[in-house]
Amino acid sequence: MTPLLELAEVDTFYGEIHILQKVSLQVQPGELVCLLGGNASGKSTTLKTCLGIVRPAAGRVLFDGEDVTDAPTSHRIARGMAIVPENRRVFAPMTVMENLELGAYLRDGDLKGDFERVFDLFPRLYERRDQLAGTLSGGEQQMLAMGRALMSRPRMLLMDEPSMGLAPVLVEQSFQIIADVHAQGVGILVVEQNANMALSIADRGYVLQTGRIVLSGPAAELAENEDLKRAYLGR
Amino acid sequence: MEFFLQQLVNGLTLGGVYALIALGYSMVYGILKLLNFAHGDVYMVGAFAGYGVLVAFGGPADPRIPVVTLIVLMFLAGMLASGILGVVIERFAYRPLRNAPRIAPLISAVGVSFFLQNAALLVLGARFRSYGTARMVDPATGLQWGPLRISIIRIVVILSAVALMVVLHLLVQRTKLGKAMRATAFDREAAAMMGIDVDRVIVATFLIGSVLAGAAGVMVGLVFSRVYHFMGFVAGLKGFTAAVIGGIGSIPGAMMGGLLIGLAEAFSAGYISSTFQNLIVFGLLIVFLLARPRGLFGVPEPVKV
Numbered sequence: 054m055t056p057l058l059e060l061a062e063v064d065t066f067y068g069e070i071h072i073l074q075k076v077s078l079q080v081q082p083g084e085l086v087c088l089l090g091g092n093a094s095g096k097s098t099t100l101k102t103c104l105g106i107v108r109p110a111a112g113r114v115l116f117d118g119e120d121v122t123d124a125p126t127s128h129r130i131a132r133g134m135a136i137v138p139e140n141r142r143v144f145a146p147m148t149v150m151e152n153l154e155l156g157a158y159l160r161d162g163d164l165k166g167d168f169e170r171v172f173d174l175f176p177r178l179y180e181r182r183d184q185l186a187g188t189l190s191g192g193e194q195q196m197l198a199m200g201r202a203l204m205s206r207p208r209m210l211l212m213d214e215p216s217m218g219l220a221p222v223l224v225e226q227s228f229q230i231i232a233d234v235h236a237q238g239v240g241i242l243v244v245e246q247n248a249n250m251a252l253s254i255a256d257r258g259y260v261l262q263t264g265r266i267v268l269s270g271p272a273a274e275l276a277e278n279e280d281l282k283r284a285y286l287g288r
Numbered sequence: 289m290e291f292f293l294q295q296l297v298n299g300l301t302l303g304g305v306y307a308l309i310a311l312g313y314s315m316v317y318g319i320l321k322l323l324n325f326a327h328g329d330v331y332m333v334g335a336f337a338g339y340g341v342l343v344a345f346g347g348p349a350d351p352r353i354p355v356v357t358l359i360v361l362m363f364l365a366g367m368l369a370s371g372i373l374g375v376v377i378e379r380f381a382y383r384p385l386r387n388a389p390r391i392a393p394l395i396s397a398v399g400v401s402f403f404l405q406n407a408a409l410l411v412l413g414a415r416f417r418s419y420g421t422a423r424m425v426d427p428a429t430g431l432q433w434g435p436l437r438i439s440i441i442r443i444v445v446i447l448s449a450v451a452l453m454v455v456l457h458l459l460v461q462r463t464k465l466g467k468a469m470r471a472t473a474f475d476r477e478a479a480a481m482m483g484i485d486v487d488r489v490i491v492a493t494f495l496i497g498s499v500l501a502g503a504a505g506v507m508v509g510l511v512f513s514r515v516y517h518f519m520g521f522v523a524g525l526k527g528f529t530a531a532v533i534g535g536i537g538s539i540p541g542a543m544m545g546g547l548l549i550g551l552a553e554a555f556s557a558g559y560i561s562s563t564f565q566n567l568i569v570f571g572l573l574i575v576f577l578l579a580r581p582r583g584l585f586g587v588p589e590p591v592k593v
Contacts, residue, residue, distance in 0.1 A: 130483035142478035144471045146587075155471050156463070159483040206485070258311060 055118040057082045057240045058103060058134075058209050063112030065098055072098045073265045075112070080209065082243050085235045087251035087272065088244045089281075090261035093281030096244040097139055099261065100211045103242070104136055105129050116209070127156075135207035139214050141198040143174060149178055152186050152197055156204030164204070172198035174230065190201045192223040199230060210234065212243040228254055252276045290435040294553070295558035301442050301511055304449030305552025308504035309527025310455065310534065310542035310549075312374075312497025318473040318537035321390065325397040326377055327501060328524015329404035330370045334502025335515045336408065337369035338362035339417050348420035355424055357592050359444070359510070366506035367499045373404075374498025374580065375491055381485070401520075408517035416516045419509040445507045452503055453543055456496065460539060465492055501527075521567070526553075529573045535586025544584055548572075 056079040065073040074097050080086045090096050101107040103114060105126040113123045121129050135156070138267065144152050145237065153171060157164050172179040175196040181189060186197055202210055215231065216224040223249065232254045235241050247250035252258055252272045257280055260268035260281060309331055316324045341362045346352040353361075381400045385393045421427075421441055430439040460466035472479040472489045480486050508523070509515050530549040534541025549569055556568040576583060 104481065106477060125485070126480050127483040127485050136481050138481055142475055144474050144478065145466070146345070146474055147470055151467055151470075154464075155467060155479075155484070156484045158468065201482075230558060 054081060056080060056115070057084070057117055059113075059115040060099070060102065061115065063099075063102055063109045063114065065095075065102055065107055065109050066263065067098075072264050073109070073262045075268055076261070076264070077112075078242075078259050078266065078269070082208070083238045083240055084257065085231070085241045085243070085255050087248075087255040087258045088242060088261060089246075089248045089251060089258060089275075090244075091246070093263075094261045095168050095264040097213055098260055100136065100213050100242070100244055102132060103129075103211055111208075116239075126144065127159060127227075130205060130222065132238050133206075133208035134211065135202040135205045135209070136211040137195075137198045137202045137213065137215060141191075141194045143186040143187065143189070143194050143201070148184060149182045149184055149186055149189070149197060151179075152201050153204050156201035157219075158205075160205060167204050167206065171203055174203070174233070177199055191218055192220070192226075195219060195223070195227060196230075203234070207239060209240045209242070212241065214244055214246065216245065216247045224250060248281070251277075291558065293436045295438075295554045296440060297449050298558070299439050299517040299551035299554030300446055300547070301507075301550070302553055303547035304446050305507050305511075305523075305546075306502045306526050306549045307543045307546025308452060308491050308507075309523060310530035310546045311453070311539065312501045313528050313531040313589040314534065314538060315469075315493050315497045315543040317531070318539075319469065319476075319490055320382070320393070322393050323397065324377075324382075324384065324497075325394070325401035325524065325528075326381070326404060327497070328520030328522075328527065329401050329408075330373050330377070330520070331501040331505040331527075332408060332510075332515075332517065332520035333373050333404065334366035334370035334505030335503075335509045335519065336412065336417075337502065338366040338509050339419060340504035342419060343366040348424035351424065358424070362510075363448070363503060368502070370457050370502025370505065371495050371499040374494040374501075378491060378494040383490075385391075402514050405517055405520070409463055412517060414517065418513045419515065421510050421513055441475055441483045441510050444520055445511055448503065449507065452458065452500060456500070456539070459496070465489070469493060526569060529569060532573060532577045533583055535583030538583070538585040538587075541583055541585030 060076055060078050063073050063076045078097060088096055088099060098107055102109055105124060109122065113120055114133055116129060116134065144155065153168065157167060177193055178196055178200055181193065186194065189197060196270060214227060215227050228250050231241060231243060244265040252275055255272040258269065258272050258275045259266050312327050313324060316322055342348060345358055351358050377400055381396045382393050385396055425441055427439050430443060431435060460469060468479065468489050469486045472486055473485060473581050476486055526549055528544035531542050533548060534545025552572055553565045557565045
């Protein structure tokens, strides 16, 4: 089976600093994969490389069999990628509706059904649809960032630290929604520091350490891995 | 009272012009955090393009086409010339410096400004040109309210400035491009993550800002009649002042700032002395920088969490 998303031996630099070193990973269609790792391990860079915000110095990025290494971000999004960025990055001075519209920026035609789908998932956003995004609470902003990404009808959703800065009850809610979206057949690559929570919903996982993949496997196996337990799982 | 109203009309005319210039400053700053010091010279080129059309069709006294058509063509030529120039400047003077430290494009902007002024001097000479509007449109036509008289040209200028600002407002608030511009101004990388082609949004911003400056150039030519290579310098500074007073990056701020500067200039020229008008305008800038540096509509720099 052709992987939906594949990084093949990707190297990236930030100025002189070597960030990702021969990183290879795959996400199959409809699969939920988590990418674990500590601070500055290169997790966000990996997602930005998938999306084309960061360009690799070597290696290839493939999306649904197509080599998109040199393709602009807009092309990748048009083909079916979307991201829920770190810290949500909602457009604070714009309304909730406008934020959602921007999520569908590359799509033409009627968005009515998509708005309904997002508002079904997040009724709170419907209540606040005419409010400025900057006035929402952290949890609501996370919903908005999710909804905004879903507006492009992605086949592949990239999520950067969806639990960051959220109260524990909201973290659980957030992961429940990720699981729901996954159940609809969307491939997901989720970057997390909250390894327990991520492994509990993921099919497979990768562990990144200072720019290298040091461990990978089915989520259930990783959850029992002794090294990983000591390093990240706090057990 | 009559004198007051006359100054008010002068102030509104000037204010419309400064607002149009300020909008270009503010929009470009909003998206690139760049003070485009070449903007005043883009406006100068617009004024000359309008003049060129005027001359090409036989001059003000004896134009070969109806005056209304001629004025419309002058506006279109000024807006087109400035618009193209703005896009070219962005492409060659700013885009290569997109990831350079912020001081680099600023210096590039000052360089482009000198280049345009001296290119105009070289090609067109140093003498003042006049649109000769009085020979084209009888200055006596217009509105007469008791002792107050507003010439038809001023009415045209004020109304077209308002119309352009209404169109701009609708464009920024309602259209997809406008939403992309606002998103890009707030967070360029997040905008790119939505699939917005940020480079194209930046080009569109330069195009729109420069088109407005070109219209302002033709307006000034029509009302004040003097067109020359250095006219963009002071006008650009005043547009910049208006943008800062309104809150740089804010579109309604640029409109209000322009109006305020225009009124301040007209009233100080009328009631104090035209010698002091610039002193008062730039004094206003200093007062704002001291008392309210973010301007009328500006938001304080957001603190990134």
